[in-house]
Amino acid sequence: MTVAPPTTASARLLGLLARDLPPDRLTTDPAALAAYATDRSGTRPDGLPLAVAHARRTEEVAVTLRHAHALRVPVVPRGAGTGLSGGATAGEGALVLDLSRMNRILELSLDDQLAVVEPGVITAELDRAAGGHGLRYAPDPASAALSTIGGNIATNAGGLRCAKYGVTRDSVLGLEAVLADGTVVRTGRRTVKGVTGYDLTALLTGSEGTLAVITSATLRLRPVPVATATLAAYFASFEAAAEASYALTRAGVEPALAELVDGPVLGAVDPALRERGAALLLVQCDGAGAEIEAAAVSRLLAPLATAVETTADPAEAEALLAARRLALPALERLGRPLIEDIAVPRSRLAEAAREIRAVSARHDVPVFTLAHAADGNLHPIIVVDPSLPRLPDAAWEAAGEIFALALRLGGTLTGEHGVGVLKRQWVADELGPAAHSLQRRLKEAFDPRGILNPGKCL
Amino acid sequence: MTVAPPTTASARLLGLLARDLPPDRLTTDPAALAAYATDRSGTRPDGLPLAVAHARRTEEVAVTLRHAHALRVPVVPRGAGTGLSGGATAGEGALVLDLSRMNRILELSLDDQLAVVEPGVITAELDRAAGGHGLRYAPDPASAALSTIGGNIATNAGGLRCAKYGVTRDSVLGLEAVLADGTVVRTGRRTVKGVTGYDLTALLTGSEGTLAVITSATLRLRPVPVATATLAAYFASFEAAAEASYALTRAGVEPALAELVDGPVLGAVDPALRERGAALLLVQCDGAGAEIEAAAVSRLLAPLATAVETTADPAEAEALLAARRLALPALERLGRPLIEDIAVPRSRLAEAAREIRAVSARHDVPVFTLAHAADGNLHPIIVVDPSLPRLPDAAWEAAGEIFALALRLGGTLTGEHGVGVLKRQWVADELGPAAHSLQRRLKEAFDPRGILNPGKCL
Numbered sequence: 001m002t003v004a005p006p007t008t009a010s011a012r013l014l015g016l017l018a019r020d021l022p023p024d025r026l027t028t029d030p031a032a033l034a035a036y037a038t039d040r041s042g043t044r045p046d047g048l049p050l051a052v053a054h055a056r057r058t059e060e061v062a063v064t065l066r067h068a069h070a071l072r073v074p075v076v077p078r079g080a081g082t083g084l085s086g087g088a089t090a091g092e093g094a095l096v097l098d099l100s101r102m103n104r105i106l107e108l109s110l111d112d113q114l115a116v117v118e119p120g121v122i123t124a125e126l127d128r129a130a131g132g133h134g135l136r137y138a139p140d141p142a143s144a145a146l147s148t149i150g151g152n153i154a155t156n157a158g159g160l161r162c163a164k165y166g167v168t169r170d171s172v173l174g175l176e177a178v179l180a181d182g183t184v185v186r187t188g189r190r191t192v193k194g195v196t197g198y199d200l201t202a203l204l205t206g207s208e209g210t211l212a213v214i215t216s217a218t219l220r221l222r223p224v225p226v227a228t229a230t231l232a233a234y235f236a237s238f239e240a241a242a243e244a245s246y247a248l249t250r251a252g253v254e255p256a257l258a259e260l261v262d263g264p265v266l267g268a269v270d271p272a273l274r275e276r277g278a279a280l281l282l283v284q285c286d287g288a289g290a291e292i293e294a295a296a297v298s299r300l301l302a303p304l305a306t307a308v309e310t311t312a313d314p315a316e317a318e319a320l321l322a323a324r325r326l327a328l329p330a331l332e333r334l335g336r337p338l339i340e341d342i343a344v345p346r347s348r349l350a351e352a353a354r355e356i357r358a359v360s361a362r363h364d365v366p367v368f369t370l371a372h373a374a375d376g377n378l379h380p381i382i383v384v385d386p387s388l389p390r391l392p393d394a395a396w397e398a399a400g401e402i403f404a405l406a407l408r409l410g411g412t413l414t415g416e417h418g419v420g421v422l423k424r425q426w427v428a429d430e431l432g433p434a435a436h437s438l439q440r441r442l443k444e445a446f447d448p449r450g451i452l453n454p455g456k457c458l
Numbered sequence: 459m460t461v462a463p464p465t466t467a468s469a470r471l472l473g474l475l476a477r478d479l480p481p482d483r484l485t486t487d488p489a490a491l492a493a494y495a496t497d498r499s500g501t502r503p504d505g506l507p508l509a510v511a512h513a514r515r516t517e518e519v520a521v522t523l524r525h526a527h528a529l530r531v532p533v534v535p536r537g538a539g540t541g542l543s544g545g546a547t548a549g550e551g552a553l554v555l556d557l558s559r560m561n562r563i564l565e566l567s568l569d570d571q572l573a574v575v576e577p578g579v580i581t582a583e584l585d586r587a588a589g590g591h592g593l594r595y596a597p598d599p600a601s602a603a604l605s606t607i608g609g610n611i612a613t614n615a616g617g618l619r620c621a622k623y624g625v626t627r628d629s630v631l632g633l634e635a636v637l638a639d640g641t642v643v644r645t646g647r648r649t650v651k652g653v654t655g656y657d658l659t660a661l662l663t664g665s666e667g668t669l670a671v672i673t674s675a676t677l678r679l680r681p682v683p684v685a686t687a688t689l690a691a692y693f694a695s696f697e698a699a700a701e702a703s704y705a706l707t708r709a710g711v712e713p714a715l716a717e718l719v720d721g722p723v724l725g726a727v728d729p730a731l732r733e734r735g736a737a738l739l740l741v742q743c744d745g746a747g748a749e750i751e752a753a754a755v756s757r758l759l760a761p762l763a764t765a766v767e768t769t770a771d772p773a774e775a776e777a778l779l780a781a782r783r784l785a786l787p788a789l790e791r792l793g794r795p796l797i798e799d800i801a802v803p804r805s806r807l808a809e810a811a812r813e814i815r816a817v818s819a820r821h822d823v824p825v826f827t828l829a830h831a832a833d834g835n836l837h838p839i840i841v842v843d844p845s846l847p848r849l850p851d852a853a854w855e856a857a858g859e860i861f862a863l864a865l866r867l868g869g870t871l872t873g874e875h876g877v878g879v880l881k882r883q884w885v886a887d888e889l890g891p892a893a894h895s896l897q898r899r900l901k902e903a904f905d906p907r908g909i910l911n912p913g914k915c916l
Contacts, residue, residue, distance in 0.1 A: 111805035113707065134710060156653045167651060169660070170628065185892040191801040193625060193833045194870035195614045195664045196877055196888050197897050197916065202627070202660030206653045223710030249571065252592060252681030254745075287712075288754070289747025296746070343649040347569035375651045412652035419654055430654050434643040438904070439655050445903040446896070458655065 009071040010050050010093060016067045017053055021060055027052040036096045039081040039088040040143075042336055043421055047092025049076070054098045058176065058184060058215040061097065065213065065451075066182030068095055074454050075180075077209040079120060079151030082143040084339050085420025087155065087208045087456050097213060099150050105129055106216065113221045114173060114190060119150025119214045126219070135221040138165035141416070142328060150214050156206030158416030160257040160324070163374035164286070165222065167416065169205040176216035177204055180447040190218055203442075208418050209453040211446040225256070225286035229294035230317035233305040234277025238262045238357075238369065241279035242350035244304040245373035248283070249346050251300055253293060256286040258374040259324045262353075265368045265381075268330040269323050277306055281373065282324055284317070327370055328381075335383040337368075338395060342406035343415030346376040355405050356380045363398040377415035400426070419457050427458060467529040468508050468551060474525045475511055479518055485510040494554045497539040497546040498601075500794055501879055505550025507534070512556045516634065516642060516673040519555065523671065523909075524640030526553055532912045533638075535667040537578060537609030540601040542797050543878025545613065545666045545914050555671060557608050563587055564674065571679045572631060572648060577608025577672050584677070593679040596623035599874070600786060608672050614664030616874030618715040618782070621832035622744070623680065625874065627663040634674035635662055638905040648676055661900075666876050667911040669904040683714070683744035687752035688775035691763040692735025696720045696815075696827065699737035700808035702762040703831035706741070707804050709758055711751060714744040716832035717782045720811075723826045723839075726788040727781050735764055739831065740782055742775070785828055786839075793841040795826075796853060800864035801873035804834040813863050814838045821856040835873035858884070877915050885916060 017026055027033065028051045036052050038044040050073070055061045068075045076090040077097045090096045103120035110133050117126055123144040127137045140159040141147060147157070153175070158167045165171075174188025188194070188201035204211055235241035238260070245258050259282040267274035281301070285293035294310055301308050311317055331337045344352045353369060356378070360367035370379040380402055382395050403413050403426045413423045413430055428436050439458055443450075475484055485491065486509045494510050496502045508531070513519045526533045534548040535555045548554045561578035568591050575584055581602040585595040598617035599605060605615070611633070616625045623629075632646025646652070646659035662669055693699035696718070703716050717740040725732035739759070743751035752768055759766050769775055789795045802810045811827060814836070818825035828837040838860055840853050861871050861884045871881045871888055886894050897916055901908075 109803075109805075110708070112803040114803075156657075158651055162651070166628070169657070170624070179892075179896070183892050183896075185896055186890055187893060189801075189870050190803050190868045191834050191870055191873070192804070193616055193620070193801045193830075193835050193873040195874060196871050196881075196885060197893070198665055198669070198900055199614075199627070199657075199660045199663065200893065200896065202657045205657065207656055211656070223712065226710070250568070252684065254681065285746075287745070287747050288743075288750040289745050292746040343647075343651045345567075345570040345572075345648050346650070347567075372651075376649050377651050410648045412647050412649055413654050415649065415651040416653060423654075427654060432644055434637075434641050435645060435655070435658065438637070438641075438643055438658065441903040442656055442658075442900065445899040 009073055013067055013071050013073050013095065014051055017064060020063050021053065025054050025060065027054065036078065037090055039083045039086060041084050041086040041420065041422060043086035043089050045089050045091030049090040049094045049096045052096040052098050054101050056101050058178065061178045061213055061215050062182040062184055064097055065178055065180060068451055069181045069449060072449055072451060074451050076453050077213045079148035080146050082147040083151060083155060083420060084417045085414070085422045087418050087420035089421060100148060102215065108133065110135065112190060115219045115221055117149055117217055117219060119148060119217065121149045123147055123149055123152055130221045131224065134224050136224050137171065137219060138222050139168045139171055149217055153205050153214055153217060154207065154209050155418035156416065158372065158375070158377065160259060160372065163258055163372065164254055164256040169202055171220045172201055172205050172217055173220055174218040175201055175204055175214055177212035177214045179212050180449065180452050188218065192220065206418070208420065208457040210443060210457045211452065225290065226288055227290040227312070228284060228286045228314065228317065229290040229310065229312050230320055231283045231294055231297055231301070231308060231310045232320040233281045233301045233308045235279045235281065235305055236277070238279040238353050239350040240304060241281045242353050242373065244301055245281055246346055246349055247300055247304065248297060249374065253297055255283045255297065255374060257282065257284045260371040260373045261323055261327060262369040265327050265331070265370060266323060268334060268368065269326045273323055280323055282321060324370070331368055331381055331383055336386040338382040338384060338391065338399065339417070340380045340399060340402050341377070341414045341417040342402060342411055343375060343377040344406060344409040344411035348409040349373060349376055352378055352405065352409055356402060359398050359401045363394045365394050365398045367398065375415065376411070421456060467531055471525055471529050471531050471553065472509055475522060478521050479511065483512050483518065485512065494536065495548055497541045497544060499542050499544040499878065499880060501544035501547050503547050503549030507548040507552045507554045510554040510556050512559050514559050516636065519636045519671050519673050520640045520642055522555060523636055523638060526909055527639045527907060530907055530909060532909050534911050535671045537606035538604050540605040541609060541613060541878060542875045543872070543880045545876050545878035547879060558606060560673065566591065568593065570648060573677045573679055575607055575675055575677060577606060577675065579607045581605055581607055581610055588679045589682065592682055594682050595629065595677060596680050597626045597629055607675055611663050611672055611675060612665065612667050613876035614874065616830065616833070616835065618717060618830065621716055621830065622712055622714040627660055629678045630659055630663050630675055631678055632676040633659055633662055633672055635670035635672045637670050638907065638910050646676065650678065664876070666878065666915040668901060668915045669910065683748065684746055685748040685770070686742060686744045686772065686775065687748040687768065687770045688778055689741045689752055689755055689759070689766060689768045690778040691739045691759045691766045693737045693739065693763055694735070696737040696811050697808040698762060699739045700811050700831065702759055703739055704804055704807055705758055705762065706755060707832065711755055713741045713755065713832060715740065715742045718829040718831045719781055719785060720827040722824070723785050723789070723828060724781060726792060726826065727784045731781055738781055740779060782828070789826055789839055789841055794844040796840040796842060796849065796857065798838045798857060798860050799835070799872045799875040800860060800869055801833060801835040802864055802867040802869035806867040807831060807834055810836055810863065810867055814860060817856050817859045821852045823852050823856045825856065833873065834869070879914060
């Protein structure tokens with residue numbers, strides 16, 4: 001990547017943006033810029049970004065990129081800044097392109113069960129708007145109340161319901177995006193199927209703002225299930241809970257969600273929960289067969305668990321799920337959480353949990369673990385003292401061993417949070433040299449000057 | 459694309475392949491080559507291919523591509539040749555790379571509900587092998603008994619069950635592929651989730667052999683549903699049947715399949731069927747809630763249909779589905795079928811059917827129509843006199859109007875068969891110039907010399 005010397009190119013870019021964008025689109029006050037340097041990962045690069053451009057229309061994104069491309073100034077696209085891997089962090093001299101004000105739901109088609117939205121729409125707000133018509137947006141990352149659709153697409157966000165309904169990619173039918181040089185492209189379609197040309201929609205989904213800036217998304221909506229049944233089962237150990245969740249997979253049950261919460265997390269949420277068991281498995285079944293499936297789940301779990309509760313009542317179900325939803329806020333009260341996101345083949349879940357505990361003990365680093373059990377996606381969370389100026393070496397070493405473990409078990413560094421900056425040093429190990437080099441060639445085909453979110457993802 | 463003069467480069471390539479491939483891997487007999495020039499689309503380019511290389515191992519694919527790349531000889535990858543768009547046709551001077559003998563199931567993991575297979579495995583055989591363990595491979599293109607996994611991935615094949623279980627892409631977790639220059643790359647993973655790097659697995663799926671040659675695929679298997687219920691409903695018109703299927707979508711029903719068969723097709727399959735109605739809608743529900751869902755479907759269809767039959771018996775269900783499964787063979791008895799594959803937003807299905815009938819009348823070309831109704835994917839089939847040396851102009855004009863119709867309704871040229879050579883002239887209309895040019899740059903990043911399946915897809 002070639003970046004122009006700060007004075008000339010930066011000053012010229014700010015001049016051009018001031019000339020070509022509507023008023024009130026630029027933030028250059030250093031006090032205000034500090035918040036845009038970092039994201040929820042807590043990572044903060046050196047220096048401050050040059051400015052923030054708050055785009056409200058596709059044409060504003062296009063003109064911003066056209067000038068930045070001509071002047072070779074790096075651009076960091078940003079939604080709500082809730083990313084956990086540092087993908088939206090912006091260092092010295094970068095222009096932050098804030099999409100959070102492009103937040104209109106442009107269309108909600110009940111006829112075709114889809115929505116067309118701008119990237120700054122909050123995920124939960126789309127789901128709520130769809131819910132008024134008996135539909136829903138299936139992906140539900142834990143950040144849904146804060147995070148934007150654009151950010152969800154950039155990281156191919158997962159969530160709880162992806163056990164049954166897939167990840168963000170599975171709900172994206174088409175995109176409008178602006179390339180590094182300001183060209184507007186449209187990918188995909190409004191139909192549920194289609195194979196004309198290469199699948200650029202899937203390629204952009206999960207590309208962490210390094211290939212193009214998404215300015216609109218056509219999203220699949222699904223009917224709200226006719227029925228839902230929720231179970232909470234407590235276990236004597238996390239491994240026992242992991243084995244039980246795997247027993248459901250082996251028995252052919254496909255729950256809408258299956259969440260594992262370990263004892264330390266339960267203790268952080270509510271000491272009374274911790275007393276009920278050393279691990280909690282939450283399972284939700286939905287659709288016409290929800291009750292039948294939940295009964296099958298209950299039969300499978302009963303001999304393995306210390307207690308199983310079932311409810312078909314939505315309010316009771318939310319109370320059961322609260323232990324999962326409150327986990328991250330509870331851990332944030334204990335310190336600064338460094339949230340890992342490995343995924344392993346589902347049969348290796350218990351083994352992964354056992355090894356993670358060994359890593360924790362070896363480095364004397366407390367690790368709290370949540371898991372999307374039906375996907376084999378574990379979130380081992382290292383909580384560090386927030387007063388420390390940087391992450392202690394022991395935390396980095398533990399994180400590195402957890403990544404190595406994931407790859408050794410046939411898994412991946414990141415199931416749903418993205419690589420960002422935090423996992424970049426391990427990417428080549430997972431991809432292998434040939435695929436890594438091919439991915440870099442693709443990046444060049446999209447962004448030959450390397451201005452889009454440099455230093456992220458690959 | 460630059461192709462070397464036939465004499466020198468072709469002769470040198472054959473010499474190198476004879477030297478570097480094991481014995482019995484090359485076919486050069488012109489009589490045998492003729493079959494490899496065409497595929498099930500019936501399209502036959504000018505001239506004969508240079509030779510066929512029958513690879514049995516990834517290394518053989520790699521060495522073949524390395525030499526072809528060095529000598530700039532075009533290579534046409536081929537599975538079973540069941541493609542309907544001409545994607546596997548091979549003209550003068552091309553080397554056909556036959557993958558059908560790479561047909562081993564390398565792994566069938568019940569633990570992780572996945573299979574690792576070579577590209578020449580027949581789709582139905584994988585499904586059968588999985589079925590022995592209570593699992594199945596969900597995608598079921600109508601060609602499943604003949605077509606290969608590699609070909610299915612190359613076209614991102616659909617099928618009947620994708621109404622609920624998605625297209626081929628939704629079952630591909632990872633790939634091994636050989637790039638144009640002979641480099642072997644691995645994409646994706648064995649886990650159900652993962653976002654490290656760009657989604658090359660999705661990019662290769664549906665790329666019609668123009669980006670790389672797939673040599674192995676890691677495929678998701680799913681549990682065989684615990685129950686299935688099947689309905690057959692007859693209607694007074696195709697539009698009425700289309701409206702009824704759309705009523706199911708609007709009511710939030712998500713069947714495992716929903717197939718529409720029009721009156722002319724019914725007549726071709728069995729005149730007795732045609733007497734039962736002017737159109738047939740077949741619906742299958744599966745999973746724990748199958749019977750409950752089927753009852754809801756029956757209630758919704760009853761006031762709209764002339765007759766509704768329901769069965770939970772697998773043999774009776776197969777008999778009901780026979781009208782759909784036998785459609786293509788029946789039409790092949792009438793002439794040479796030119797099978798279109800447009801998809802439209804589901805709300806426009808009846809409108810599309812009505813317009814297709816108008817096109818048929820205007821050009822005096824008989825059009826038979828099948829549809830994967832839940833996906834909005836229509837197969838208007840023009841049957842032409844097989845004794846004609848080429849397709850009559852009226853058939854081409856009708857096909858062109860059907861493509862234009864699909865785009866006008868917000869749809870796509872091809873839902874699941876691919877562009878191949880037959881739809882190439884309309885691709886730019888659908889993609890638009892910016893996305894088309896971006897796709898060409900991606901092609902160059904993969905295959906700078908343009909040797910892989912030139913003249914297809916884009």
